[in-house]
Amino acid sequence: MTQNLVTLEGVSKAFTLHLRDGMKISVVDNVSFAVKPGECVVLGGPSGAGKSSILKMIYGNYRCDHGRILVRDGDEQVDVANAEPRRILALRGSVMGYVSQFLRVIPRVSSLDIVAGAATDSGVPQPEAWARAERLLTLLNVPERLWSLPPATFSGGEQQRVNIARGLAADRPILLLDEPTASLDAANRAVVVRLIEEKKRAGAAIIGIFHDDDVRELVADRIVDVTEFASSKAA
Numbered sequence: 504m505t506q507n508l509v510t511l512e513g514v515s516k517a518f519t520l521h522l523r524d525g526m527k528i529s530v531v532d533n534v535s536f537a538v539k540p541g542e543c544v545v546l547g548g549p550s551g552a553g554k555s556s557i558l559k560m561i562y563g564n565y566r567c568d569h570g571r572i573l574v575r576d577g578d579e580q581v582d583v584a585n586a587e588p589r590r591i592l593a594l595r596g597s598v599m600g601y602v603s604q605f606l607r608v609i610p611r612v613s614s615l616d617i618v619a620g621a622a623t624d625s626g627v628p629q630p631e632a633w634a635r636a637e638r639l640l641t642l643l644n645v646p647e648r649l650w651s652l653p654p655a656t657f658s659g660g661e662q663q664r665v666n667i668a669r670g671l672a673a674d675r676p677i678l679l680l681d682e683p684t685a686s687l688d689a690a691n692r693a694v695v696v697r698l699i700e701e702k703k704r705a706g707a708a709i710i711g712i713f714h715d716d717d718v719r720e721l722v723a724d725r726i727v728d729v730t731e732f733a734s735s736k737a738a
């Protein structure tokens with residue numbers, strides 16, 4: 504039987520608003536689903552349903568109040584909900600990647616170095632990392648004249664494409680994609696679909712949020728409707 508790479512069991516999350524006398528806003532309750540290698544699960548549901556919050560809990564950015572978030576690291580299953588920060592950082596280094604629609608980078612590093620560096624950081628050897636970075640930037644239509652420049656002055660779409668190249672350059676078995684195609688044109692959305700399919704064929708487990716129906720239909724093996732886990736908004 505194929506082992507799940509990510510398993511959520513009874514995950515619940517509420518935010519405490521300290522500026523509102525500690526008022527609690529419950530976002531999701533009892534979230535349970537699992538993702539196998541080579542599978543892409545898309546989180547669906549309206550704005551505010553809690554899709555991004557679920558991705559952030561899996562990545563360990565948001566604390567989970569109840570339940571377990573099991574992430575496979577080789578033979579071990581790590582419960583992100585209860586893991587030490589150091590263990591979560593180690594998972595991010597080798598097991599889990601997160602791609603959002605926003606590029607946050609160290610200033611003055613060239614776009615090519617940002618993308619190749621993401622590959623070397625995850626253990627891809629140097630010549631292969633640079634070849635990968637060049638391939639991804641070419642596929643994503645980032646003009647070669649920009650590769651030696653830091654992306655700070657790039658257009659929004661160019662920055663987003665450098666960000667996707669960086670997020671896909673490594674070989675992590677789990678990928679969390681938070682609207683990576685937002686505001687991309689149709690041609691570049693099609694490239695991202697192709698790259699996601701490549702990752703699936705390579706055995707990655709992908710959990711994504713996509714607002715474009717066409718992208719969602721093409722990449723999703725399963726859609727998990729987050730409204731199923733809605734709880735009354737005031738906890």
Ligand SMILES: Nc1ncnc2c1ncn2[C@@H]1O[C@H](COP(=O)(O)OP(=O)(O)OP(=O)(O)O)[C@@H](O)[C@H]1O
Pocket residue numbers: 518528530548549550551552553554555556557
């Ligand atoms: N850090 C936070 N502090 C307080 N409330 C938050 C925080 N992050 C998210 N929320 C609230 O949790 C709810 C779910 O937000 P989330 O971003 O997960 O939704 P979403 O389904 O991803 O929405 P969208 O499709 O608009 O991105 C929203 O009501 C939001 O206001």
